[in-house]
Each structure stands twice: as C-alpha cells, then as structure tokens.
Amino acid sequence: MSWLSSSQGVVLTAYHPSGKDQAVGGSQAQGGEEATSSRRCGHYTMNQESTTKVMEKPPFDRSNSQDSLDELSLDPYWTELENIKKSSENRQNSQEMVVVKEPDEGELEEEWLKKAGLSNLVGDSAGDSQESMVLLSTLTRTQAAAVQKRVETVSQTLRKKNKQYQIPDVRDIFAQQRESIEKAPDGTESQSVGTNENKYQGKDDQASSLIVGEKELILPMPGEAPISETDINLEVSFAEQAVNQKENVKDKTQKSKGDDTPLTNFRLPEDKTGTTRIGDLAPQDMKKVCHLALIELTALYDALGIELKQQKAVKIKTKDAGLFGVPLTVLLEQDQRKVPGTRIPLIIQKLISRIEEGGLDTEGLLRIPGAAIRIKNLCQELEAKFYEGTFNWESVKQHDAASLLKLFIRELPQPVLSVEYLKAFQDVQNLPTKKQQLQALNLLVIILPDVNRDTLKALLEFLQRVIDNKEKNKMTLMNVAMVMAPNLFMCHVLGVKSSEQQEFVMAAGTANIMYLLIKHQKFLWTIPKFIINQVRKQNTEHHKKDRKAMRKLLKKMAYDREKYEKQDKSTNDADVPQGVIRVQAPHLSKVSMAIQLTEELKASDVLARFLSQESGVAQNLKKGEVFLYEVGGNIGERCLDDNTYMKDLYQLNPNAEWVIKSKAL
Numbered sequence: 001m002s003w004l005s006s007s008q009g010v011v012l013t014a015y016h017p018s019g020k021d022q023a024v025g026g027s028q029a030q031g032g033e034e035a036t037s038s039r040r041c042g043h044y045t046m047n048q049e050s051t052t053k054v055m056e057k058p059p060f061d062r063s064n065s066q067d068s069l070d071e072l073s074l075d076p077y078w079t080e081l082e083n084i085k086k087s088s089e090n091r092q093n094s095q096e097m098v099v100v101k102e103p104d105e106g107e108l109e110e111e112w113l114k115k116a117g118l119s120n121l122v123g124d125s126a127g128d129s130q131e132s133m134v135l136l137s138t139l140t141r142t143q144a145a146a147v148q149k150r151v152e153t154v155s156q157t158l159r160k161k162n163k164q165y166q167i168p169d170v171r172d173i174f175a176q177q178r179e180s181i182e183k184a185p186d187g188t189e190s191q192s193v194g195t196n197e198n199k200y201q202g203k204d205d206q207a208s209s210l211i212v213g214e215k216e217l218i219l220p221m222p223g224e225a226p227i228s229e230t231d232i233n234l235e236v237s238f239a240e241q242a243v244n245q246k247e248n249v250k251d252k253t254q255k256s257k258g259d260d261t262p263l264t265n266f267r268l269p270e271d272k273t274g275t276t277r278i279g280d281l282a283p284q285d286m287k288k289v290c291h292l293a294l295i296e297l298t299a300l301y302d303a304l305g306i307e308l309k310q311q312k313a314v315k316i317k318t319k320d321a322g323l324f325g326v327p328l329t330v331l332l333e334q335d336q337r338k339v340p341g342t343r344i345p346l347i348i349q350k351l352i353s354r355i356e357e358g359g360l361d362t363e364g365l366l367r368i369p370g371a372a373i374r375i376k377n378l379c380q381e382l383e384a385k386f387y388e389g390t391f392n393w394e395s396v397k398q399h400d401a402a403s404l405l406k407l408f409i410r411e412l413p414q415p416v417l418s419v420e421y422l423k424a425f426q427d428v429q430n431l432p433t434k435k436q437q438l439q440a441l442n443l444l445v446i447i448l449p450d451v452n453r454d455t456l457k458a459l460l461e462f463l464q465r466v467i468d469n470k471e472k473n474k475m476t477l478m479n480v481a482m483v484m485a486p487n488l489f490m491c492h493v494l495g496v497k498s499s500e501q502q503e504f505v506m507a508a509g510t511a512n513i514m515y516l517l518i519k520h521q522k523f524l525w526t527i528p529k530f531i532i533n534q535v536r537k538q539n540t541e542h543h544k545k546d547r548k549a550m551r552k553l554l555k556k557m558a559y560d561r562e563k564y565e566k567q568d569k570s571t572n573d574a575d576v577p578q579g580v581i582r583v584q585a586p587h588l589s590k591v592s593m594a595i596q597l598t599e600e601l602k603a604s605d606v607l608a609r610f611l612s613q614e615s616g617v618a619q620n621l622k623k624g625e626v627f628l629y630e631v632g633g634n635i636g637e638r639c640l641d642d643n644t645y646m647k648d649l650y651q652l653n654p655n656a657e658w659v660i661k662s663k664a665l
Contacts (some may be wrong), residue, residue, distance in 0.1 A: 076367060077482040077507050083369045084486055087407060106157025109150040112298070112310055117291035121151055134541045135291065138534040142239035146299035231269045234528040238439040239299035246303070266438065268523060273652050274603070274644030276527045278446065278453065282636035288535045289527055290447050296531065297443040306430055310420045318413040322383050323347050325411045328451045338387070343454045347386060350393070351405040352462045358398030360465055361472035366483050370400035378404060406487045416459070416488060418452050426489060429509030438520055441513070445524045460521045467518070481514040488514065536634040536653070543634070581650060583628070585610055585660040597647040603628045604642035610660055631657045639663065
C-alpha cells in the first residue's frame with residue numbers, strides 16, 4: 001500500500017501479491033519511490049514524494065492526520081505490530097475472558113450520569129440533591145443539552161422496564177435554572193463573561209444558557225480582543241465553540257479548509273489569573289473538574305455529531321500480585337506499601353531509568369527490540385526478584401529495557417488509556433479539526449483515573465526526552481508515535497479481524513493520536529479556564545447555603561455568640577488595608593508578610609520576596625520547591641503558576657487566603 005500525496009488530497013494504493021494494484025479510498029496513481037514492509041495481510045508502502053496531480057480524496061475520513069503522516073512511511077508501525085505478535089506467541093500468557101451481558105443503552109447512560117456526578121437524577125436514588133442541583137446550575141447550553149439527552153434515554157429505558165419508582169421529568173430537572181435566569185436582573189442570562197480579568201468578581205465565563213428547548217442563547221466570543229485562529233481558547237466551552245463555528249460557517253468549502261490550522265502554530269493565550277494544571281487543585285475540586293470534563297466531552301461529541309459511548313469494562317481474571325499482567329491500581333497499592341506516596345508503578349520508573357542510564361542517543365531506541373528469549377527470561381526473573389531487591393539490573397541491556405517497558409504496557413489487563421475511554425481516545429481521529437482533536441484529548445486526559453493519568457504522563461515525558469535526542473538516535477516524533485501507538489492502542493484488538501482499509505485507517509489514526517499526545521502534552525495537562533470558573537461558581541453556591549445553615553446554628557447557640565463576635569472582632573483588627581494581601585508561610589521562618597498589590601505583581605514576585613528574606617535551613621530553598629497557593633473563598637486550594645497576576649486573581653477571589661508551602665506538605 002502506498003501514499004500518493006499532494007496539498008489537496010491523498011490516495012492509498014494496496015499492492016497485492018498478484019501484482020495488481022487495488023485502490024483503497026482513491027484513484028490509482030503511478031510513480032514515486034516505495035518503502036515496503038511485509039506483513040501477514042500484504043505489503044504496505046508509502047510514497048514520500050508529493051505529486052502535482054490533484055488526486056481524489058479517500059471516501060473515509062482520516063481526520064486531518066496528514067500533516068504528521070504523509071512525510072513518513074508507516075513501516076515502523078507494522079514492524080512494531082509484528083514484534084508484538086511474535087512476543088505474545090513466545091510468552092504464551094493468555095488471559096481468560098469472562099463473557100458478560102452486553103449492557104443496554106439505558107444502563108450505559110445511567111453509568112454516564114453516575115460518573116458525571118448526577119446519579120441521583122434517575123433511578124432509586126432520584127431526588128432533589130443539593131450537590132447535583134448546584135452542578136446543573138453552572139452548565140452551559142450544550143452541557144445542559146448533553147445531560148438532558150442522557151436523562152431522557154435512561155427515563156425511556158426505565159419506563160420500558162416498568163419500574164415502580166417515580167421517574168423525574170427532565171423539564172423539572174432544569175426548571176430551577178429557568179427560574180434563576182428569569183429572575184436575573186439586567187438580562188444577564190444572555191451575557192457571557194469577557195476576557196477583562198478585572199471584571200471577574202462574582203461572575204463566571206459561561207453564557208447563562210441553561211434553558212433546554214425553550215430559548216437559544218448564543219455564546220459570544222470574548223470581547224476584549226479577538227482570539228486568533230492559532231490560539232486554543234480555554235475561556236469558552238469547547239462544545240459552545242463548535243456549535244458557534246457550525247452556525248457561523250455557511251460555505252462548506254470554507255468549513256472544510258479554513259478552520260484547521262497547522263499543529264505547530266497552536267498556542268495558549270496568556271491567562272492573567274493563572275494557568276491551572278492537573279495536580280494544582282485540592283481533591284474535592286478535582287472531583288468537580290472530572291465531572292464537568294466528562295459532561296463537556298460528551299457535549300463536544302454531540303455538537304460534532306459523533307457518538308461517544310463509554311465502554312463497559314470486560315471482566316477478566318487478573319493477578320493480584322507480581323509485575324506483568326497486574327492492574328495498575330493493584331500494582332500501585334503494593335508499591336505504596338514499600339514506598340509511601342508513590343504515584344507511578346516502581347517497575348515503570350526503574351525501566352525508564354535503566355533506558356536513560358544507557359544514554360538516549362542510542363540509535364533505534366524503542367524501535368529495535370531485544371531478543372525474544374532473553375526478554376522472556378528477564379520477565380520471569382523480574383517477577384521473582386524485583387520486590388526482593390535482588391534483581392541484577394546491570395544485566396539488562398538498553399534495548400531489552402525498552403522492550404520490557406513496552407511489554408509491561410501491553411500486558412496491562414486494563415489499558416493505560418482505561419477500558420472505559422480507550423474507544424473514545426481512538427475516536428478522536430474522527431473529529432473534523434486538529435484543534436477539536438486536541439480539545440477532546442485534553443478532556444479525556446482529565447477524566448482518566450489518577451493512576452492511569454500519572455502513568456501516561458510519566459511515559460509521555462520520557463518519550464519526549466527520547467525525541468529531544470533525535471539527531472543521534474534517529475527517533476523523530478513520528479517515529480516514536482508509530483512505534484508506541486500499537487502498544488497503547490492495537491494490542492487490545494489484535495484478535496479482531498478487520499479489512500486492510502480498516503487496519504490502515506486504525507494505524508494512521510492511532511499514530512496521529514499518539515503524535516498529539518506526545519507533542520502537546522503540556523497543553524493536555526491544562527485544566528480549561530471555563531471549567532475552573534464553573535467549579536468556582538459551584539463552590540460559591542455551596543458557601544451561600546452553608547452560610548445560611550451557620551446563621552441558624554448561631555441563633556440556637558446564643559450563649560456563644562458574644563464570644564464568637566469577640567473573636568471575629570480581634571481577627572478584623574488584624575485585617576490589612578485595602579489593596580494589600582497578607583501572605584502566610586507557616587513552614588518558613590518568615591511566617592507572614594503584607595504585600596501591596598500592583599498591576600504587575602506576579603506570584604513569582606511574592607515567592608521571591610519571601611525567599612530573599614529566609615535564613616538558616618530555609619535559605620537553601622530554591623524556586624520550584626515551594627509554591628504560592630490560593631486557599632478558600634470560591635476555590636478549595638489551587639497552586640499558582642509563576643505568571644499569575646495577583647491583583648487580577650484577588651479581584652476574582654477576594655475572600656481567599658494566600659499561603660506559601662511545598663506541594664509535599
């Protein structure tokens with residue numbers, strides 16, 4: 001099979017042993033130098049030269065992965081797949097599958113509502129949950145529509161099953177949002193927050209478009225400065241952006257060609273209130289983020305007309321101890337008993353370390369496999385000696401360590417990308433633009449279980465270090481992507497029969513996804529600002545209800561009220577003047593400091609002032625060891641990046657406290 005590429009189209013041609021050319025998804029073409037790789041289903045080649053003749057576009061959608069794939073042969077991908085096949089035959093380590101009943105659509109959607117934090121909307125637990133109502137009150141138009149669609153599906157399924165309990169009407173679920181919007185003054189329901197950071201206080205960057213089916217509220221783009229086509233806008237819901245784009249673009253030709261920019265040009269605009277990354281938030285807020293990210297991902301897929309189905313985890317008999325073939329959660333539990341606080345399995349850490357000890361400039365690193373028999377023997381020895389600490393790592397060659405790392409990933413009974421969302425990761429290739437592919441990957445990374453996400457992060461960071469040495473090791477970004485894609489994606493479908501065209505589409509698509517995961521990993525671990533603002537709004541609503549409950553409690557405890565007011569007064573006496581914040585540093589010798597807010601004051605400046613006045617042991621603290629945190633107010637706890645403008649953040653969360661501490665504390 002070969003590629004004949006031009007600036008306007010791609011043609012795939014399959015070369016069969018009979019000598020006849022069979023077009024796959026396009027017209028036949030001649031010419032070009034071929035790089036071939038034999039495989040059990042035929043010979044695949046890729047033309048690396050462009051042709052001036054405009055070729056017919058293949059009928060199947062390859063999701064614009066051409067930017068990264070038309071310059072290189074897919075040979076490394078097929079070679080890696082052959083290595084995987086040989087390795088699995090040599091290991092003879094099959095897992096017994098347990099047949100389970102295929103869940104119906106209602107059951108899948110009910111599971112979706114549970115993972116989205118909305119399980120009480122349907123089923124036996126249906127009722128007026130304060131937490132769910134608060135979550136619903138923060139949803140955008142597209143998010144609310146996604147929730148309503150799932151509730152309707154579950155309700156219809158339950159009615160068919162003649163359930164006895166009362167099934168809530170979706171119109172009742174969203175009635176609270178309609179009432180709040182109708183009561184809002186000055187028509188604020190049709191407004192969205194702009195990018196002026198000084199206007200954030202008490203607001204959120206969502207359009208108040210929570211009415212489903214009655215009123216359509218168009219979400220305008222931020223008004224302070226237009227977002228350029230190369231920016232990834234994190235202030236507005238991705239699904240809302242997709243809907244607005246579809247509404248604004250009328251010319252189909254313009255839609256297919258004008259809304260997709262080169263991958264290398266994507267960048268994140270500066271956020272004056274600070275960029276939030278996974279790991280920066282307290283667990284209670286991160287839980288809210290995951291709920292919102294799942295709802296947003298589903299809304300994005302709905303807006304683009306692509307079905308998003310969570311996969312039901314297949315039950316398999318797994319080992320409850322050891323290394324290879326052990327679930328990540330089980331592996332981490334046994335590792336934490338040996339090294340408390342461990343977040344990434346020790347075997348992965350050690351294999352990566354061993355590869356790097358051999359030097360990342362080794363040519364063919366990750367591509368050249370170790371000897372199959374030697375790998376099998378090393379696996380057996382590791383199983384017996386790794387936790388005893390008696391395994392001889394000096395005997396492990398660099399290519400053997402790389403093969404062991406890939407083998408470990410493949411033999412996980414539940415993939416790194418998780419059983420539930422592996423198909424969703426694969427379906428990213430079907431999204432129409434690269435920007436939307438990145439947005440979907442961002443949301444998918446957020447909703448991964450912690451151990452899966454942490455393991456994926458460690459793996460991607462290691463792969464980037466390999467690529468940084470490409471001049472010597474000859475492992476470019478696409479080389480690494482094609483070698484690693486079968487290990488993360490294809491190993492779970494090796495037994496599934498598919499056509500050559502399906503295999504090629506899968507190869508190109510998963511290699512492209514792997515490419516995006518590696519190249520844009522810093523962005524993918526960023527939590528979109530619109531989700532953070534939704535979390536802030538949820539916290540604000542919770543605090544309002546908590547304050548009402550507190551006032552009732554204080555009235556009942558009149559005998560303590562005088563004491564409470566005295567304590568409150570003494571606290572107020574110590575309050576700092578307006579425009580000044582007090583920063584606490586309980587673990588440093590300089591316990592607190594009053595700092596005047598200015599337009600240019602950043603979090604890094606606050607840290608620098610503290611560290612410059614430290615003495616003794618604390619004087620050895622370096623940048624990156626302690627961080628400034630935003631605590632309380634409308635957020636649980638948030639680690640600030642160095643470029644956070646403190647005055648803008650103070651206006652967004654005036655009731656917060658400011659604390660300097662280490663992430664480990």
